[in-house]
Amino acid sequence: MKFNLSFVLLITFIKDIHGEHCEKGWPFPQDFLIGAASAAYQVEGGWNASGKGENNWDWFTHNKPWMIADQSNGDVACDSFHKYKKDVAIMKDIGFDFYRFSISWSRIFPTGFANDISKDGIKYYHDLIHELRSKGLEPFVTIYHWDHPQVLEQMGGWINEMMVDWFTDFSKIVFQEFGPKVKYFVTINEPSSFCYGGYGGTSKAPAWNLPLNAEYLCMHNVLKAHAKAYHMYYEKFRSTQNGIIGIALPCNHYFHKNEEDSITPDIAFQYDCGWMANPIFSKDGDYPKIMRERIDENSRIQGWPRSRLPKFTQTEVEYIRGTSDYFGLNHYTSYIAVPVQKEVNKGWANDRGFYQIVDPKWPVSASSWLRVVPEGFGGILRKITKEYGNTPIYVLENGYSDTGSLNDLDRINYYYSYLKEMLLAIKDGCNVKSYAAWSIMDNYEWTEGYNAHFGLLQVDFNDARRKRTYKNSAHWFKNLLQSRTLLPVQNCTNNN
Template structure:
């Protein structure tokens, strides 16, 4: 009994001391900014309020509800259109000094074109931006986060080169109206997600499912649209607004199937990240050489008169190259790249010559695609730095999915692990300047509807008032932002 009591006392008093000694002081750099994010269709609601026009996700969820896991939509979502002041108050209370949100294209251009502009739509975003600024929160505007007027989708969407000029018209109005108050812009969010998932697949609107064809055309137009908006900002607005403008790219990290295979992970990086990044951030521009080689070869074998991967002129290559003030990175998870042997005269598997899998030992989240692999985050930051130089990296999304628990310890573990790896990468020389958590509140998660939750603040979607409630991760973030350093996960378990 005396021995048991002594052991208990030892654990009580010595244990915390040992834990504190073993945990490194993971402090954030003094000039480092930490924020949270959302996107218009996912949180705003008010889908037809104040004259807003129909967008592609309105049409998609209304006409193909079976495409969404719970057959839901974003008609009301979090009702942030009416509750934006409450959301800003939450951001301020937690301590975030950055808020990334997007502009609803069809709320500004109800007909889809610049011939009719909604004053009510513009005023909503002025009100939101003013509320953020008056509370000491820096607005970070994403011009396009997957929702565009449905009329443009009926005309071919991002597969039609018309979108280049349409997006430029929309961007010009955004800069004119909000640029004097906003110093950080992202043109387009995750182009590979909607190009592959929406035009090459069925997971995103418009679900064309024209695999290995339409997604290449989509990306070609996205890169042109981004570059045109960037140059337009340079020529018309930068001298007076002096803001930063970039693009947001989803880049995962790829491990080799074995430690000796360094070639396949490199190829996977070029297809996954380089497809979007190489034309903008590399010294030579254009698509990665491995993509050009393999897709050209496949196209010839398949009898196409020209490559399915479109070709930029040299003038277009030079026009697109260098069109970003920072590298916007969305990162959630990692994969293992497994090479597929190619027989002579046969096509490259899936245009790539590899397939992706995961390690069964990696912890899972509520989203089947999201495995918890913190070391992959540090690795992708180092890889981007190695590939494109020490340009500023803004981590514009990073987060964890569960089913809505308020006691979200696994989310805290995720954030702790990923943020620690980011700090290690910064110490290794990666120029990471901004980190933005996805997301501030639970919201409509595209094809998953409201089934999976990424918010650090819970939203009750059964409540007409969409009640917000802090999860433990929100309290963890509040303490982190106050102390400016990572805080041990065990401080937030049920027993503490």
């Protein structure tokens, strides 16, 4: 492949935040894994190819297009269903160690259930995994990244406790078919995103918009489904496959508004990250104590016969606790947590007792929710380590959105500043084992449609061939992966 795009890296003396001079840059630890990530609905296309069934995002985008910023859908997306060999060749050329991708549930179970398994769907992922391994890339497989058969959504989706068994049935086939060639599994990606956005709000499918109730039921079932799949893997597959399995959690970092307030940022962490992480990674398990106390109190004040935050039995607490071989972290941005004073005989505001704001000085991206706050990345890595001990941390998503420029210096600066903070956190004792850039290419960004560009590769969505073009950030990563060293960025230019 020939590309006209090039860039220039100038190495200078820099002074890091610890006051040390770094002449040759920051080397990555030995055996540290660097990869790129995607998700099935966002890149595959082929929405009804080879007998694939309809999933919840197919239905949502076809029937409620007004809820997508540009009224688009993922019917074709990047067409990776047909172009996976080209994509793997590009990742090989850049030099990535692994590719994190997800399995389309409805491509494997076209009717939604385990009594009808698609041979064509199975073959597609076997072919993709074979292509990756033949090019020296490790497949990092996410079992569920927000897309499930629409028939399951019609039956209640993640609000229905039967989803625990349905997800376990799907996971079993994934382990049986692909486990012999896969070392790394993620059960479920970002449960709070689809529980809040899909069931408690309108920013994700199915947009039920039942806040302060449905999201708690959703998460309760997600945690049980994750644990059941984890135990199944260990009982039936690990002795022969020798893989590791975990869950990917989106965790923001929270700063205080006032220096004397050391409490609110921790409360925000417990609601944002601990809600998902505490039942799995903490010593005692279960939901964070602060959540239990405040939501129970609000439920009583509001006249509910029981708490809106469901309760695990002690058996369930023990069953869920410890069900992850690593802490899978997706991190993009940070917020400032501001406390809300509780009034006598009234509930905690929004069940939380705080709200979040951003510092207007933080640089913006093309996504309204994403501000550039690199110190927050180091902060969340240290917070996870402090809360949950020395568990290995696999960074499975981190990235920046813009409007699509090939000369994407802002993206390069984002990656440099965030990677530097990660390496500083490793130096401080955080047990970080991998890093995945989101995303390998511009793709379908859910309700943002094709307006937000996160890719290292530009994809021409007006071209039927979905032409891929290297951005400067792709060349920057290629240089980084050749040297395995994070070098100071001075300039990136497009020399045509």
